[in-house]
Amino acid sequence: MNPTTNSLGTVRLPEIAAEADRSGTLNNVFAIAGVVIKEMYRRKDFYVLFVLTALITLLMGSVTFFNQENIVRYLKEICLFLIWGASLVITITTAARQIPAEREQRTLFPLLAKPVTRNQLVIGKFLGCWLASGISLLLFYLFFGAVAGAKEHEWPVLNYFQAAVLHWFMLGIVCALTMLGSVVFDAPSSTNTIMLIVSVGILLIGRHLNKVALKLEEPAQTIVYAIYFALPHLELFDVRDLIVHNWALIPWHIWAAGLAYAVVYSAIFLALACLAFRRKAIN
């Protein structure tokens, strides 16, 4: 056969050997993450939660009870609680549907038929969800900061920065844990429920498990202690008081250690998610 000229024009693709390099992996991870972010801002759930939180914040910011000055603190507390709730819901629901939806809607097939590995897919999805939760968090904190600042006439920017970054890294752990859950449980609805219960459970009772263990007999004591030490302590990242009471900043090295703690836990959950997904039959 004598091939005629390519009517579409040729494309210069990288050499096959060059594909295996690190930049190829990063390229794929960022491309997949980009699609996740696009999906978030084209869906309505984020806007609904943002508008709801913003409305409640504005409404509460506009009222004054009994001419009390420190009422602002209560309002800040309630609004931060709402932001924490909304960010958890956005992160968990976004992360939980990623891989199951790819399988269910079968978008996984044309994607994995390209030079993309399953690990790149999981990491790309995680990165996309984490960045998307970061964007929503930034909007929430900017809005909340503006309302609270206008009310108090104080602008503790560094307090906000420390609290928001710790919050974002905590969402990283939740996101990685949810990705793992979504690979194991498959159905997004069950992953959503389980992960919401687990995250809220850790936030509420995580710090008390060691005290509970002290009161138990063996072997229950060892089991509860093991859970206490194995669990990611999400409550460590809850520094809302830093903003509510305008406390002094956390020493930066401790703040950085907190971030490192989040990175380690996120990496562990992500590695487990990759491992589980590699074993999964996708046909």
Added chain:
Amino acid sequence: MTEAILKTKDLRVEYRSRELGQEMKRALKGLNLEVRRGEVYGFLGPNGAGKTTTMNVLLGFVNATAGDAWLFGVNVREPIARQRIGYLPEQTYYYKFLTAEEILRFYAKIFRIPKADVERRIDAVLKLVELEHARKRQIKTYSKGMQQRVGLAQALINDPDLLILDEPTSGLDPVGRMKVREIILRLKNEGKTVFFSSHELGEVETVCDRVAILAQGELKAEGQVAELVRLHQQPNLEQVFLKIIGYHESNDQLTRNRQAA
């Protein structure tokens, strides 16, 4: 002989049944295939013959129980084996919240097509599949035929040397089918290799250089259409196919069908 760019050797795939006491299901029983550069290769077989399983192995979705498969001499377990292929699934599965342009840009990024080439390439493939007018619309607003054409566009975005098409005309209207057929012939004239499965035997007869007929996970026949027709002494590929897969229609039934027709 021209170089084989798709090759399988003693390919076996077995699935463990989910029900207790059930035997292992053997989807492929030692499949040997060789597709040469520049040919259009039809992959035929009744439902459940193992066509999709073969494609799943070639695309790395499923690992073979035994044997091996290569694309361009690279084992299919390596993701880089898929760098120069285009794949069109039987039904279109794309991110519905993206526009055609965005989905093509996404896949172009995955293939690391140089930025200077991306827009030119997107324009060219959208023109080929006649979707230029709808390039900025989200895929969820497309008709089935349009979605299938987006599928074809994404399969061509990296200027692939090998196209793997899983029943590319399934569910399309006659015009859509004709267009897909035209594109396959055009790619053939450009020296591309096309490996495709289809139940449309008339279409296969028109476009294929060689065909393989698979039944119960085994390769039953392979060769040029004319050669198979002569060898099996049948009037056309459809009759060859029916004979090879062991479908016997009684003469009475045939007569009744003819009368009814």
